Amino acid sequence: MYTYLIKNAHVIDPKSKTSEIKDLAIIKNTIAKIASNITGDAEYIIDATGLYLTPGLIDAHAHCYHTTGIPQAWAGDNGIQADAFSFRNGCTTMIDTGSSGCLNFSHFKATVIDRVKTKVFVLLNIADWGMNTLLTEQFPELFQIDKCIEVAKQYPEIVGIKIAHYWHPGWEHVDLGLKVGKAAKLPLMVDFGRFKKERPVHELLKRLRKGDILTHCYRAPVPVINSKGQVFSYLREARERGVLFDLGHGQGSFLFRNALPAIQQDFKPDFVSTDLHGTSMNEACQDMLTVMSKCLAMGMSFEEIIASATIKPAKAFSLPSPIGVLEEGGNADIALFSIAEGKYAYKDICGGVLPSTKRIYCEMTFANGELLWDYNARCGVAYQELPDLCGIDPIYEEYTPPTEN
8 A cells, every 4th residue: 555656747856767657556655666656555546637746855954943032134034944844846955055153053953953844954154153144154254163163073964064145355265265174174164255366266266176166156246258148168167176156146146147158058056945034935936846946947857957956956955865855665755846837037136137937836845755846736536425524623623503594
């Protein structure tokens, strides 16, 4: 007896290079079988004709540390509740990028990571207090680097190091980030902060190691397209050395004038991600589905988008198997999507508009085999078929109608 049997889905699994119509069966929290025409009894049989079935997505750039009570802070009131934004977008995993540092990671873990159904991993900020305010990130000479390395090694939830929002012209921030990353044997993600002529981004990329990441790769101050309309060679050279590039849309880090020609010239992001927080979610970024739809409108295939939101970040951050893949015997973290045809348009952070005829919707999301998002009520029955007194708990409630006239 299967718990769920999903029939006739277009299964996309970048790891196995699968892109074909298949069925998928779930028993409790496990993928029991992936095959053509699975037969057998199931508690729920779901007709997924016309839908794409993928591994649960990984949003590789988000801010989920919302429990500090600090106003106007990414590690505070501008953090988002992971479960409120993950499943409706097909995400079963989020990576918090630098909201916490060595002095408050344990609080983040206790108040968020250990309580949510979303799998939350962390890039530890080299600033002691993370992103409580941007001011805390400006004094690298005061950072407790040994403590940062100790904490990074201690917790399996920490899968990388983050530096961000630096205002000054020196390389101190980058040098310390690389030092921590090397000592902890973890990749470094760089949000370059305020771009300065003394530390240009092409020099930054020469310093980064294989597996390190430049986030906000289509941000306005990043030189992406040269005067001839071509992608700058320094970007391709960095990629050839193994440096990775994260889209990281956010509130202020994505412009079509950089992203569209780059993608058309095959300089595509390694990670399709949101940089989701309390301000970006209500502006041009909106959510993972919107960012994915923008990538589709710019010419990435749906298969490429899924790979950049599953297997690529899973490998880059050495996430525990089978996150980001579909495997028989593995956790049932899966998502189902539709691609609607119509008249749509998408904005970048300056209000630049790109029209499109397609938008991606998440139809269903399962995390550890539990159905946590069902957009079009595919898993249910006609309400007329329900028992007369359904919805009433007989232990605590009694249905007492008035005497009829």
